[in-house]
Amino acid sequence: MSLHLLLLLNFAAAAYLTGLIWTVQIVHYPSFGQVPKEDWAPFHAAHTRRMSYVVLAPMVIELGLAIWLAWAGRSVLPGGSGWWSLALVVLAWAATFFISVPFHNRLAQGYDYIAIDGLTRTNWLRTLAWTARALLLGWLLAS
Numbered sequence: 001m002s003l004h005l006l007l008l009l010n011f012a013a014a015a016y017l018t019g020l021i022w023t024v025q026i027v028h029y030p031s032f033g034q035v036p037k038e039d040w041a042p043f044h045a046a047h048t049r050r051m052s053y054v055v056l057a058p059m060v061i062e063l064g065l066a067i068w069l070a071w072a073g074r075s076v077l078p079g080g081s082g083w084w085s086l087a088l089v090v091l092a093w094a095a096t097f098f099i100s101v102p103f104h105n106r107l108a109q110g111y112d113y114i115a116i117d118g119l120t121r122t123n124w125l126r127t128l129a130w131t132a133r134a135l136l137l138g139w140l141l142a143s
Helices: 003-034 037-072 078-108 113-142
Strands: none
Touching (some): 003 078, 003 113, 037 078
Protein backbone atom coordinates (compact mmCIF):
# COMPACT_ATOMS: atom_id res chain seq x y z
CA MET A 1 0.00 0.00 0.00
CA SER A 2 1.30 3.46 -0.82
CA LEU A 3 2.10 5.85 1.99
CA HIS A 4 -0.37 8.36 0.52
CA LEU A 5 -3.22 5.83 0.69
CA LEU A 6 -2.20 4.90 4.24
CA LEU A 7 -2.25 8.59 5.20
CA LEU A 8 -5.66 8.97 3.58
CA LEU A 9 -7.09 5.99 5.48
CA ASN A 10 -5.65 7.33 8.74
CA PHE A 11 -7.17 10.73 8.01
CA ALA A 12 -10.58 9.18 7.24
CA ALA A 13 -10.58 7.28 10.55
CA ALA A 14 -9.41 10.35 12.47
CA ALA A 15 -11.98 12.59 10.76
CA TYR A 16 -14.80 10.17 11.59
CA LEU A 17 -13.78 9.90 15.25
CA THR A 18 -13.17 13.66 15.50
CA GLY A 19 -16.66 14.42 14.20
CA LEU A 20 -18.14 11.84 16.55
CA ILE A 21 -16.28 13.08 19.64
CA TRP A 22 -17.26 16.72 18.95
CA THR A 23 -20.91 15.63 18.70
CA VAL A 24 -20.55 13.74 21.98
CA GLN A 25 -18.78 16.69 23.64
CA ILE A 26 -21.12 19.48 22.52
CA VAL A 27 -24.47 17.69 22.20
CA HIS A 28 -24.58 14.25 23.75
CA TYR A 29 -22.82 14.44 27.13
CA PRO A 30 -24.39 17.80 28.09
CA SER A 31 -27.82 16.30 27.38
CA PHE A 32 -27.21 13.63 30.04
CA GLY A 33 -28.19 16.20 32.66
CA GLN A 34 -31.62 16.55 31.04
CA VAL A 35 -32.56 12.89 31.53
CA PRO A 36 -35.01 12.44 34.42
CA LYS A 37 -33.51 10.41 37.24
CA GLU A 38 -36.24 7.76 37.00
CA ASP A 39 -35.38 7.21 33.30
CA TRP A 40 -31.62 7.21 33.82
CA ALA A 41 -30.89 3.45 34.09
CA PRO A 42 -32.52 2.38 30.79
CA PHE A 43 -31.20 5.51 29.04
CA HIS A 44 -27.60 4.91 30.09
CA ALA A 45 -27.75 1.19 29.28
CA ALA A 46 -29.07 1.98 25.78
CA HIS A 47 -26.47 4.72 25.34
CA THR A 48 -23.62 2.40 26.26
CA ARG A 49 -24.83 -0.37 23.95
CA ARG A 50 -25.49 1.91 20.98
CA MET A 51 -22.30 3.92 21.30
CA SER A 52 -20.25 0.73 21.21
CA TYR A 53 -21.63 0.10 17.70
CA VAL A 54 -20.34 3.42 16.36
CA VAL A 55 -17.12 3.69 18.40
CA LEU A 56 -15.52 0.30 19.02
CA ALA A 57 -14.67 -0.87 15.48
CA PRO A 58 -13.53 2.57 14.25
CA MET A 59 -11.23 2.95 17.28
CA VAL A 60 -9.67 -0.47 16.72
CA ILE A 61 -9.25 0.24 13.00
CA GLU A 62 -7.72 3.62 13.77
CA LEU A 63 -5.24 2.09 16.22
CA GLY A 64 -4.14 -0.48 13.65
CA LEU A 65 -3.80 2.15 10.95
CA ALA A 66 -1.87 4.47 13.27
CA ILE A 67 0.61 1.73 14.16
CA TRP A 68 1.04 0.89 10.49
CA LEU A 69 1.56 4.57 9.58
CA ALA A 70 4.09 5.14 12.37
CA TRP A 71 6.10 2.14 11.21
CA ALA A 72 5.76 2.67 7.43
CA GLY A 73 6.46 6.40 7.68
CA ARG A 74 9.24 6.23 10.26
CA SER A 75 11.95 7.35 7.81
CA VAL A 76 9.74 9.33 5.43
CA LEU A 77 7.32 11.47 7.43
CA PRO A 78 8.69 14.75 8.78
CA GLY A 79 9.62 15.20 12.44
CA GLY A 80 8.42 11.81 13.57
CA SER A 81 4.87 12.85 12.71
CA GLY A 82 3.76 9.24 12.26
CA TRP A 83 4.82 8.52 15.84
CA TRP A 84 3.11 11.72 17.07
CA SER A 85 -0.04 10.61 15.30
CA LEU A 86 0.16 7.24 17.08
CA ALA A 87 0.80 8.98 20.40
CA LEU A 88 -2.44 10.95 19.97
CA VAL A 89 -4.34 7.71 19.38
CA VAL A 90 -2.77 6.19 22.50
CA LEU A 91 -3.74 9.33 24.44
CA ALA A 92 -7.36 9.03 23.24
CA TRP A 93 -7.41 5.32 24.20
CA ALA A 94 -5.87 6.02 27.60
CA ALA A 95 -8.38 8.78 28.32
CA THR A 96 -11.19 6.49 27.19
CA PHE A 97 -10.26 3.52 29.33
CA PHE A 98 -8.78 5.25 32.38
CA ILE A 99 -11.10 8.28 32.62
CA SER A 100 -14.29 7.94 30.55
CA VAL A 101 -15.01 4.26 31.20
CA PRO A 102 -14.75 4.68 35.01
CA PHE A 103 -17.19 7.62 34.81
CA HIS A 104 -19.57 5.49 32.72
CA ASN A 105 -19.23 2.64 35.21
CA ARG A 106 -20.17 5.06 37.97
CA LEU A 107 -23.12 6.30 35.92
CA ALA A 108 -24.25 2.70 35.31
CA GLN A 109 -24.92 2.54 39.07
CA GLY A 110 -27.42 5.42 38.82
CA TYR A 111 -27.91 9.05 38.00
CA ASP A 112 -25.00 11.12 39.30
CA TYR A 113 -24.74 14.75 38.21
CA ILE A 114 -21.16 15.04 39.53
CA ALA A 115 -20.12 12.08 37.35
CA ILE A 116 -21.92 13.57 34.33
CA ASP A 117 -20.08 16.85 34.86
CA GLY A 118 -16.76 15.04 35.33
CA LEU A 119 -17.32 12.98 32.21
CA THR A 120 -18.15 16.06 30.16
CA ARG A 121 -15.17 18.06 31.46
CA THR A 122 -12.59 15.29 31.08
CA ASN A 123 -13.86 14.36 27.62
CA TRP A 124 -12.11 17.48 26.34
CA LEU A 125 -8.88 15.48 26.49
CA ARG A 126 -10.20 12.98 23.93
CA THR A 127 -11.81 15.74 21.89
CA LEU A 128 -8.53 17.65 21.63
CA ALA A 129 -6.45 14.51 20.97
CA TRP A 130 -8.62 13.43 18.03
CA THR A 131 -8.84 16.98 16.71
CA ALA A 132 -5.05 17.38 16.85
CA ARG A 133 -4.59 14.05 15.08
CA ALA A 134 -7.03 14.97 12.30
CA LEU A 135 -5.25 18.31 11.85
CA LEU A 136 -1.82 16.66 11.82
CA LEU A 137 -2.91 14.09 9.23
CA GLY A 138 -4.61 16.77 7.15
CA TRP A 139 -1.39 18.77 7.17
CA LEU A 140 0.61 15.68 6.15
CA LEU A 141 -1.80 15.01 3.28
CA ALA A 142 -1.61 18.61 2.12
CA SER A 143 2.22 18.73 2.21
